Amino acid sequence: MDNDTPDEVFAELKTEHLGGWGVAQIAVGSGLAVYAMWVGILQPGFRRVPLRLQVPYIPASRAQVANVITLLRGRKGSLVDLGSGDGRIVLEAHRQGFAPAVGYELNPWLIRLSNFHAWRAGFHGKVTYRREDLWKVDLTECKNVTVFLAPSVLSLLQDKLQAELPDDAIVVAGRFPFPDWKPCRIEGQGVDRAWAYSMQAQKQHNSRKNDKL
């Protein structure tokens, strides 16, 4: 085999059967590679977050960002994006006059990318990206909140937002609506749809529900 040309080696490999052991090795190897990529690149910083609360990075489309901004029209003041990814919503919110505009993100690569995007757009130091677990962020002062997370966490997030946000806050959710809240406005279609929720209306609705019980 030592003197074989590469073509001969390749032809030999093609005719050889892998067998159960070979297939198992390839499966384990591929599994480890995918796991390493998940832990190292896509989800670093998530070790302390329970698996059921981990949400992967899927950036909002241009249409999603536009719909979120449309729903925020007429609002001003501070804005936070919970799970800010590469920072695109925070950046656009800053362009629309929201200040301070802050993104909370656990993935350090995405924080670096966000800062790079901000620098490239000429907004270095004008927007903030914090490497923090969104579940631990104090939201009591937030007036404008955006979220683009997975349906599996929205029910739990509803409780946190309702407990912490002031009455005059608005929450805008992209792609997936909150399961138990009634939106005050909806923008866009299909996967680009976004929902706006008034905290005041939400709290009034809940207290009426509790009164009836």
Ligand SMILES: C[S@@+](CC[C@H](N)C(=O)[O-])C[C@H]1O[C@@H](n2cnc3c(N)ncnc32)[C@H](O)[C@@H]1O
């Ligand atoms: C679907 S992406 C949305 C990114 C961005 N908001 C956008 O619309 O383009 C969700 C982001 O939330 C981040 N994330 C998930 N769980 C988090 C947590 N507990 N704390 C902070 N960030 C989190 C993920 O790393 C990911 O970047």
